[in-house]
Amino acid sequence: GENVEQHPSTLSVQEGDSAVIKCTYSDSASNYFPWYKQELGKRPQLIIDIRSNVGEKKDQRIAVTLNKTAKHFSLHITETQPEDSAVYFCAASKSNFGNEKLTFGTGTRLTIIP
Amino acid sequence: EAQVTQNPRYLITVTGKKLTVTCSQNMNHEYMSWYRQDPGLGLRQIYYSMNVEVTDKGDVPEGYKVSRKEKRNFPLILESPSPNQTSLYFCASSLNPTAGETQYFGPGTRLLVL
Numbered sequence: 001g002e003n004v005e006q007h008p009s010t011l012s013v014q015e016g017d018s019a020v021i022k023c024t025y026s027d028s029a030s031n032y033f034p035w036y037k038q039e040l041g042k043r044p045q046l047i048i049d050i051r052s053n054v055g056e057k058k059d060q061r062i063a064v065t066l067n068k069t070a071k072h073f074s075l076h077i078t079e080t081q082p083e084d085s086a087v088y089f090c091a092a093s094k095s096n097f098g099n100e101k102l103t104f105g106t107g108t109r110l111t112i113i114p
Numbered sequence: 115e116a117q118v119t120q121n122p123r124y125l126i127t128v129t130g131k132k133l134t135v136t137c138s139q140n141m142n143h144e145y146m147s148w149y150r151q152d153p154g155l156g157l158r159q160i161y162y163s164m165n166v167e168v169t170d171k172g173d174v175p176e177g178y179k180v181s182r183k184e185k186r187n188f189p190l191i192l193e194s195p196s197p198n199q200t201s202l203y204f205c206a207s208s209l210n211p212t213a214g215e216t217q218y219f220g221p222g223t224r225l226l227v228l
Contacts, residue, residue, distance in 0.1 A: 043219035101172055106156035
């Protein structure tokens with residue numbers, strides 16, 4: 001089955017600087033890669049996702065890049081703000097009808113230092 | 115208001131005493147899923163369901179059962195709970211999570227098995 005590794009497990013960044021979180025996946029057939037943000041004591045929420053037919057996607061200060069050859073994808077947060085402090089999870093899935101299993105990484109705790 | 119609800123939110127039980135955690139969504143979503151979240155292990159998918167009467171195993175299905183008799187409900191059943199099932203459980207629903215449709219998470223159920 002799919003295996004997703006996520007690094008680093010913790011990350012501290014000065015406010016205003018950029019943060020990068022990286023994930024690698026094992027199944028070359030995986031074609032959908034979402035990122036979730038979980039604030040302390042709250043439920044995970046989807047923040048951005050990317051499909052295997054594109055290499056990069058941006059949404060304001062957040063971007064995700066995908067390298068299919070190397071089987072890794074990354075989350076980039078620019079101009080970080082205190083409200084970006086949270087745990088971030090990457091995930092991977094093969095989108096086939098009847099097989100929508102999502103495999104998550106182990107999470108990255110991001111702390112923004114004011 | 116579109117939402118995913120779980121009950122109970124907190125539960126303390128003893129080994130071997132059958133329990134059910136309910137999950138309900140009001141968004142007419144076809145896809146529903148159960149995850150457990152443990153420190154250092156991230157989110158792991160237990161079971162998911164593509165539609166009524168269609169369920170499939172995730173990464174950690176052992177010790178759990180699910181049913182999907184109607185679209186809005188997806189209960190998680192622990193027939194004989196054990197201490198290693200102590201965890202934070204999330205239910206989630208989506209139109210189609212790997213087609214870019216947001217997966218909405220419930221508020222979580224914190225379970226302690228003594």
